[in-house]
Structure formats: structure tokens, C-alpha cells
Amino acid sequence: MTEKAEAQIIKKTFPITGMSCAACASSVGSTLKSTKGVQDADVNFATHTAWATFNPDEVSLADLKSALQGVGYDAIMEEDNVAEKQEEAQIAQFLEVKRSLIGSAILSIPVFIFGMFFMSWEIGQYISLPLSAVVLFYFGGHFFKGAWKQAQHGKANMDTLVALSTGIAFALSIFNTFYPEFWLQRGLEAHVYYEAAVVIITFISLGKYLEEKAKTNTSSALKKLIGLQPKTLIVLINGSEEEIPIGSVKVGYEILVKPGDKIPVDGTVESGDSYVNESMITGEPVPAQKLAGAKVFAGTINQKGSFTFKAEKVGGDTLLASIIERVKEAQGSKAPVQKLVDKIAGIFVPTVIGIAILTFVLWQIFGGENSLTQGMLSAITVLVIACPCALGLATPTAIMVGVGKGAENNMLIRDAESLEKAYQTNAIILDKTGTITEGQPSVVNEKWFSEETSLKSILFHIESKSEHPLAEAVLKQLKSAELSKISIQSFESISGRGVKAKYDDQNYFVGNFAWMQEQNLKTSDEVLITADEWESKGQTVIYFADEKQILAIIGIADKIKENAKLSIEQLQNRGMEVYMLTGDAEKTAQAVANVVGIKNVKAHLMPSDKSDFVKELQAKGKVVAMVGDGINDSEALAQADVSIAMGKGSDIAIDVAKMTLIGSDLENLPKAFHLSQLTIRGIKQNLFWAFIYNIIGIPLAAGLLYPFTGFLLNPMIAGAAMAFSSVSVVLNSLRLKGMKL
Missing domain, CATH: 1.20.120 (Four Helix Bundle (Hemerythrin (Met), subunit A))
Incomplete structure (x- = not known):
């Protein structure tokens, strides 16, 4: 092919309307490929889109649209507002x-x-x-x-x-x-x-x-992901603030982020100090402190402070845009469970028509006196008894009952594909924060080294002035104590260390161990041993001290869910390989894994790392289930064969996932896989009986027994048999309602 000819070839992706089954997608694909001027084409039934590479000198978009309309479908070719x-x-x-x-x-x-x-x-x-x-x-x-x-x-x-x-x-x-x-x-x-x-x-x-x-509802998850990016942002030009549309921002712009703002693009902090909620990226509940030189990402949410940063990645290059694209790609790669039934129907239809015609011909040859009447009735009976009702109902009725059974047991199930794949799953990935753990930092240990009753009131009022995320956990813990109203005389926050406050002419300090060391405080062996023990369990230790000594230590952690260990054990007993992935630190991750009995752990992961690990397992032939609750899990959820969201997680995770566990109780996770087993068993039974019905019914309808017994199936009986086949499929599906998970 010449360079000129190569330059003429273009690739166009466009939505398709009117498709109702995988056979339709096949029909659209073959129609596009057979159109003159089209070099190649393919159809994605999951996203209802098609792409074609073609020579615009030989075929136009209007020609492609016309070709599809000729076989009962349509395409949206307009450039604007396609979605x-x-x-x-x-x-x-x-x-x-x-x-x-x-x-x-x-x-x-x-x-x-x-x-x-x-x-x-x-x-x-x-x-x-x-x-x-x-x-x-x-x-x-x-x-x-x-x-x-x-x-x-x-x-x-x-x-x-x-x-x-x-x-x-x-x-x-x-x-x-x-x-x-x-x-x-x-x-x-x-x-x-x-x-x-x-x-x-x-x-x-x-x-x-x-x-x-x-x-x-197929595109709602992507819409919400796109909605994480603000429509406008504030840039600093010659020291003055100017609000511009998100589409106008360029690499190198200096951007101002105020308290509560969504960060518009990826970049590096230049000045200021704040905490940023990055849970949609890392999945961790504790906001990350951002000082000069720290990286920030589009879609994350600034907390109380303000800062400026330099734009480094904009538009489709941001991490959020990458997540959106990868979710779209992973969702589009799925094939619906109904594909098998549609393929069977494609063979079944011409076969039944052929049998009906053959039946009529054979009756004319061997039928005798009433060959015309009996041949016509037999051919019609074949078509009536071979109705696709039982075949068509085999999957949806079992799925309807299975989904209803799931809802009764706090499981929302989206489609048949997830139930089918859950039945085949042999590897399951669990996110840590919000899935295995509660997703909220809270005080799990506290030890006081002084019996003075006013100290808790002092600590409470100091922490009430702090902007540090862990201060909320301390406040929640102390609210249950008997506290007196006091007035803090001064308060100072030291980034990366802690806070300093004065009450009754005495200085008090709250923060990490490095902050205590800087005050040259007396530290007993009991404090050091206890703190080390708590940290080995994945807890963050907060120290409270006066000018002389440490008064108390508080252990803060994300509590492990009550039924997590038992549920994970049940999954392992089903023969599944269980993995835990997290964006958290290695030490914390390993501590949680040790408690719940998980041997396979990966920490310090970004969203794309989780998705890549799913692909890695799939490349080894594993059928992978992913369980998560955050936006940071959405890529991996979309990539996994079975995606399960925790009910208290983000809307994005719930929208991407094909199953949702209401209430976030891990106890329902093994039940979901058992439900899948029961439902798929029901589908297989339904399909078996639907085919057996046709295998037995069609020969009887054709008059196979007539030469031997004189028996000829009446079309009315065939109609009743057809109805009974449908009823039997429904009744078999309803049996699942009485089964225990």
C-alpha cells in the first residue's frame, strides 16, 4: 500500500443502538466488515460501541450508518454530544x-x-x-x-x-x-x-x-469519576487570582487551592501547608499532609489549609483520567453470560425450521391418505413445541431468584455474569482499609501514667484545636469521659511533629515520639515497651506530655471487622487463594494480615498497581474476585472477573462493582460465593431440562412414534407442553428461595 493510501485510512469509534444480544453484536460486526471500503471492524457489546477502520474516499460514515440500518440497527455518528x-x-x-x-x-x-x-x-x-x-x-x-x-x-x-x-x-x-x-x-x-x-x-x-x-445504568460509574474533576480552577498570574475553565489549564500554571476545593490536575506543591483527603487514590482514611515538594492528584479533596502547586499533568494525562480510561477499558472487555444462549439459538433456529420442513416432506412421501393434513399439523407442532420460552427463561428466572435471595441476605447483585464468574473464582483479592478494617481510625489502646483527673480535659481541649486528622479519633474517645470546661491559653501547631499548648502557665505537648524527644522529656521503659508493642500491631501511637514527663500514650488504629478472620477462613476452605492489597505501609499491612490469617500481602500500592496485580493473576489462568470500597479500588474492580464493593464504600466502587455487600459485613462474602454456586446449578438444571424437552418433544411432534403406535401429537398438546416447560423452569428456579446460604 502506498503512503498516500495509508494516510487516507481512518479509525472511527461510534455508539450502536438496537443491539439486544451477543448475536446482534456479531451481526453488526459482520455487516460493517462486509461494507465496501471497510478494512476492519469490531463491536463491544458491553459498551454498545463499534469501531471501524476505513477509507473515507470509498465509504462515508453515512454509508456505514445506512448499512447498519439495513439489518435493523443504528449508529450515532454525530461529532457533538455523542454520549x-x-x-x-x-x-x-x-x-x-x-x-x-x-x-x-x-x-x-x-x-x-x-x-x-x-x-x-x-x-x-x-x-x-x-x-x-x-x-x-x-x-x-x-x-x-x-x-x-x-x-x-x-x-x-x-x-x-x-x-x-x-x-x-x-x-x-x-x-x-x-x-x-x-x-x-x-x-x-x-x-x-x-x-x-x-x-x-x-x-x-x-x-x-x-x-x-x-x-x-452502565455508564453511571464513569460519569461520577468524571465528576470528581472541578469545572473551574484558580490560577495565579503575576500574583493575582484568576478563575479559568478546567479545559484551559496548561502544564506549568501556578494553581491556588483553597480549603474544601477539589484539586483540578496533578502537580507538585510549591508553597503552603494542608492535609489532603486522598482516599479516592490511596484508599486510606487518614488525609495526607502536603508540604512544599509533595505530589497532589486531580480529584483529591483539600482540607482546611491553602496552598499553591505547579501543574505537571493536565487533561487526559492525570492519574484520575488514567483511572477513568482503564475502568472504561476493563468494563468493555466483559462478555455477557447470555452469549452462550444466543449462540445456541443461532444454531437452534435454522435447525428447528429445517426439521419442520423435513417433517412436512416426509409426511408427503410416507403419510398415506391424510398426508397433507397430518404433515401440516406435524410441521406446525414442531414449530410450536420448539418455542424458545424455556430456553429464554432458563437463565433470567434463576438469576431473578438468586438476586432476590441475595437481597434478603444483604447482597446486591447486578447481573448474571458476576454470579457465573463467582462460581468459578479461585483467587480473591481484598482491599485492607474499609474492607477488612472499619475504614475509620479510632482509639484502640490508651495508657495513662498519671492519675490527675483534669488531664483528660486538658488533652480534649488541646485536640479540639488541632487540625490533624488523628485528633478526631482522640476527641471521640474522650467524649465519654467526665470533662470539665477549661480555657487553653495558647496553641501552636508544628508540622510533622505535633502541637504545643499552654494551660494554667504549664506547657503541654501532643504528638509523635520525635516531638517528645525534642522536649528532652523523661521516658520510662514502660512507655517505650508499650509503644513498641502497639506499633508492632500496626497502631499509630500519640504521646501526651507536660514539661517534665509523658503523661499518656494513645494507640490509634483502623479496627479489624468483627467477622473478618472467620470469613477469610471460610473463603480459604473453599479452595480460594486470598490476597490483601493496600496503599498503606508494609508494617501496618502485615500486622492486619497476621491477625486475619492472610499470607499473601502487597502494600504501598497505587490504583494502577492493584489493577496490574489482577491482570497478573488472570494471566496465570486465575478467575479473580476483587473486593474493595474506595475509588482507588475502581480500576481493579473493573478489571477483575468478579467485582464486589462494600456497601459503606464510595459510590464509584459500588457503581463499578457487579456485587455490593450491604452494611459492609464480611460475613456475607462467603455467602455470596455459595449463592453463586446454587444459582449457577439452577441455571444448568434449567438449560438441561429446556434442551431435554426439545430433544424429546420435537421428534414426538414430527410424528416419530406414528408408524409404531399411531400416536400423533396434537398442536394443542404441544402448546400445553410448551407452557409446562416454561413453568417447570420457573418452579425449579424458585426452589432456591427455600435453600440456606
């Missing part, structure tokens, strides 16, 4: 499916009653006819349109089988309603099958409604 238009299309599709479901369900009820309980009532047939026509060709019209467009291109999907089975049953019913004598003269009854046709439409519409309902 908004895609969302509008998804909402419109959801409302249309909901309207069709409600309408078909309401009209199907009287038709079902007439067909099942008043089948011989002639007037009931004339009432059922118009009601059925509305259900099939108005509320279910999209099935017939889809089947027709697929047929025009030599393709078939679930729409094809739905349209054929319901259309032929309806056509035969009309014939039998107006010309019953055709069958009566031949000694046969003229049955109608309106109820079979409308029930099929209603059940399939229910499945499509559940699918569309899930699709409308």
Missing part, C-alpha cells in the same frame, strides 16, 4: 420495551383464560383474535421486523424463532377460527393457539425489559 445522544437512545429503548411488556401482559391475560379454560367457546375465539393481533403485531412487532431484516441478509436470531412460532400459531388459529370445517370434515378438531402466541411474546418481552433496565 448524551447514546444515553437518550438507551432510555427511549428502555421505555419502549417497558410499554410493550405492560401492554402485552394486560392483553394476554384474557386470551390465556379463554384458550386454557374456555377453549370450546366460539365467541372467545373471536375476542382472542384482535387481542392477539395487537400483542403480536403492535407490542411484539419488533420481533417480526427484526426477523424480517435478518432474513433479508440470510441470518437468524432469537427474533426469528419468536416470529415464526408465534406467527404460524396465529395464522393457523385464524384459519381454524373461520374455517373449522376443514378439519372437522377430516375427523379432527379445529383448535386455536392464540394463548400460546401471546404468552410467548409476553415472556420474551419480560426478558428484554430486564436486560434494558440493566443497560440504562
Whole structure:
């Protein structure tokens, strides 16, 4: 290819509308690839987008759009507001499916009653006819349109089988309603099958409604991640403040951050002193102190102080933008569990049609006197009995019951894929803070070396003036004590050390051990031994002293959840490899791991490190579950095969995750995997019975036993058998309700 030709080739990514199954995605992909001028194309069903590389001199975007419309789909090619238009299309599709479901369900009820309980009532047939026509060709019209467009291109999907089975049953019913004598003269009854046709439409519409309902929320996590970045920021130009849009900021700008502001881009602090809440990046609950030279990241939140920093990474180069992109990439790589059923349906549909035609031909050859009548009835019976209802209901009914069972046990489950993958999981990653631990620093130990009652009041009022994050934990602990009101005479905060205050002409000090050493205070062996013991358990030790000696030490830690150790033990007993990942220090991480019995620990990790570790395990053939609660876990959650968020975690983690444990109790984690096992077992049983039903039913419908026993399956019996197959699948799914997790 010449350089000129290479320069002409462009790549375009665009949203696709109208896809309802993995077979649809395959159809869109093959349509794009077969369009003249397109070199390559692929479709991402999870994100409802497609990309194509093509020569614009040979094919335009309008041509691609037209080609897709020809097979029943559409594409959003506009340059502006593509995301908004895609969302509008998804909402419109959801409302249309909901309207069709409600309408078909309401009209199907009287038709079902007439067909099942008043089948011989002639007037009931004339009432059922118009009601059925509305259900099939108005509320279910999209099935017939889809089947027709697929047929025009030599393709078939679930729409094809739905349209054929319901259309032929309806056509035969009309014939039998107006010309019953055709069958009566031949000694046969003229049955109608309106109820079979409308029930099929209603059940399939229910499945499509559940699918569309899930699709409308697919992009909410990314929207919230994008929302972490402020729309405007303050830059310093020649010493004066100027507010500019986020899109106008450039590398090298000096940016001012005030208390409570979100940091707009990545950079390095130049002046000022503050604490920044970086929990969305590190997952740690304690805000990080930022002095000159410290790194800051977009999306993190400044606390009480102000500072200026120099912009180093802006736009798509920031850490937040990287997280957004990686979440999008990981989410898009997922394949829905329904893909298997759609593939089977793609083979099932032409096979059933072929069997129906073959049945009619064989009856004409070997049928004898009534070959035309019996051949026609047998062919129709094959199509009626081979309805995809049982196959279509096998997965959604089990999932519906499984999800309901999960909700009863404080587990919110998003889709079938997560349940399927949970069943296969053999490696599980747990975030530390907020997952294994409570996620809130609190006082776990305190030891006083003086019995003077006023000391707790003095410490309380000193800490109430401190901006240090750990001061909150001390205040919460002391609130339960009997405190007297006192007035602190002076207060001074020393960055990186602690605070100094004066009360009743006496100096008091609160801070770390280095701060105590600088005061040349008397330190007993008891203080040193106790502090060392607490630190070995991952606790941060705060010292309280006067001008002479240390008065008290306080151990602050993020408490381990009550059921964490038992839950982790249960996961290990299921044969899972358990890992703990954290952005915290190695010593603290190892201390927590030792308590809960985890041997595999990785500390000092950034969000991308967690995601990379998930990929590393997946590359080894592991099916990986990730459990987290923070924005910093969202990349790893999106990358994992099974993503589980703690209910008290961030909205982003909950949106990205496919499962959420309400209340953040780890006790529910082993239950989630047991629920997955029970649900997938139910799905497999349902699919087994759906196929067995067709394997036995279709040959009987074709008349296999007629030469030996004279038995010929009546289409009405076939309709009842079809209904029973659906009911049996539902009943089997409902068994899960009574099972204990």
C-alpha cells in the first residue's frame, strides 16, 4: 500500500443502538466488515460501541450508518454530544420495551383464560383474535421486523424463532377460527393457539425489559469519576487570582487551592501547608499532609489549609483520567453470560425450521391418505413445541431468584455474569482499609501514667484545636469521659511533629515520639515497651506530655471487622487463594494480615498497581474476585472477573462493582460465593431440562412414534407442553428461595 493510501485510512469509534444480544453484536460486526471500503471492524457489546477502520474516499460514515440500518440497527455518528445522544437512545429503548411488556401482559391475560379454560367457546375465539393481533403485531412487532431484516441478509436470531412460532400459531388459529370445517370434515378438531402466541411474546418481552433496565445504568460509574474533576480552577498570574475553565489549564500554571476545593490536575506543591483527603487514590482514611515538594492528584479533596502547586499533568494525562480510561477499558472487555444462549439459538433456529420442513416432506412421501393434513399439523407442532420460552427463561428466572435471595441476605447483585464468574473464582483479592478494617481510625489502646483527673480535659481541649486528622479519633474517645470546661491559653501547631499548648502557665505537648524527644522529656521503659508493642500491631501511637514527663500514650488504629478472620477462613476452605492489597505501609499491612490469617500481602500500592496485580493473576489462568470500597479500588474492580464493593464504600466502587455487600459485613462474602454456586446449578438444571424437552418433544411432534403406535401429537398438546416447560423452569428456579446460604 502506498503512503498516500495509508494516510487516507481512518479509525472511527461510534455508539450502536438496537443491539439486544451477543448475536446482534456479531451481526453488526459482520455487516460493517462486509461494507465496501471497510478494512476492519469490531463491536463491544458491553459498551454498545463499534469501531471501524476505513477509507473515507470509498465509504462515508453515512454509508456505514445506512448499512447498519439495513439489518435493523443504528449508529450515532454525530461529532457533538455523542454520549448524551447514546444515553437518550438507551432510555427511549428502555421505555419502549417497558410499554410493550405492560401492554402485552394486560392483553394476554384474557386470551390465556379463554384458550386454557374456555377453549370450546366460539365467541372467545373471536375476542382472542384482535387481542392477539395487537400483542403480536403492535407490542411484539419488533420481533417480526427484526426477523424480517435478518432474513433479508440470510441470518437468524432469537427474533426469528419468536416470529415464526408465534406467527404460524396465529395464522393457523385464524384459519381454524373461520374455517373449522376443514378439519372437522377430516375427523379432527379445529383448535386455536392464540394463548400460546401471546404468552410467548409476553415472556420474551419480560426478558428484554430486564436486560434494558440493566443497560440504562452502565455508564453511571464513569460519569461520577468524571465528576470528581472541578469545572473551574484558580490560577495565579503575576500574583493575582484568576478563575479559568478546567479545559484551559496548561502544564506549568501556578494553581491556588483553597480549603474544601477539589484539586483540578496533578502537580507538585510549591508553597503552603494542608492535609489532603486522598482516599479516592490511596484508599486510606487518614488525609495526607502536603508540604512544599509533595505530589497532589486531580480529584483529591483539600482540607482546611491553602496552598499553591505547579501543574505537571493536565487533561487526559492525570492519574484520575488514567483511572477513568482503564475502568472504561476493563468494563468493555466483559462478555455477557447470555452469549452462550444466543449462540445456541443461532444454531437452534435454522435447525428447528429445517426439521419442520423435513417433517412436512416426509409426511408427503410416507403419510398415506391424510398426508397433507397430518404433515401440516406435524410441521406446525414442531414449530410450536420448539418455542424458545424455556430456553429464554432458563437463565433470567434463576438469576431473578438468586438476586432476590441475595437481597434478603444483604447482597446486591447486578447481573448474571458476576454470579457465573463467582462460581468459578479461585483467587480473591481484598482491599485492607474499609474492607477488612472499619475504614475509620479510632482509639484502640490508651495508657495513662498519671492519675490527675483534669488531664483528660486538658488533652480534649488541646485536640479540639488541632487540625490533624488523628485528633478526631482522640476527641471521640474522650467524649465519654467526665470533662470539665477549661480555657487553653495558647496553641501552636508544628508540622510533622505535633502541637504545643499552654494551660494554667504549664506547657503541654501532643504528638509523635520525635516531638517528645525534642522536649528532652523523661521516658520510662514502660512507655517505650508499650509503644513498641502497639506499633508492632500496626497502631499509630500519640504521646501526651507536660514539661517534665509523658503523661499518656494513645494507640490509634483502623479496627479489624468483627467477622473478618472467620470469613477469610471460610473463603480459604473453599479452595480460594486470598490476597490483601493496600496503599498503606508494609508494617501496618502485615500486622492486619497476621491477625486475619492472610499470607499473601502487597502494600504501598497505587490504583494502577492493584489493577496490574489482577491482570497478573488472570494471566496465570486465575478467575479473580476483587473486593474493595474506595475509588482507588475502581480500576481493579473493573478489571477483575468478579467485582464486589462494600456497601459503606464510595459510590464509584459500588457503581463499578457487579456485587455490593450491604452494611459492609464480611460475613456475607462467603455467602455470596455459595449463592453463586446454587444459582449457577439452577441455571444448568434449567438449560438441561429446556434442551431435554426439545430433544424429546420435537421428534414426538414430527410424528416419530406414528408408524409404531399411531400416536400423533396434537398442536394443542404441544402448546400445553410448551407452557409446562416454561413453568417447570420457573418452579425449579424458585426452589432456591427455600435453600440456606
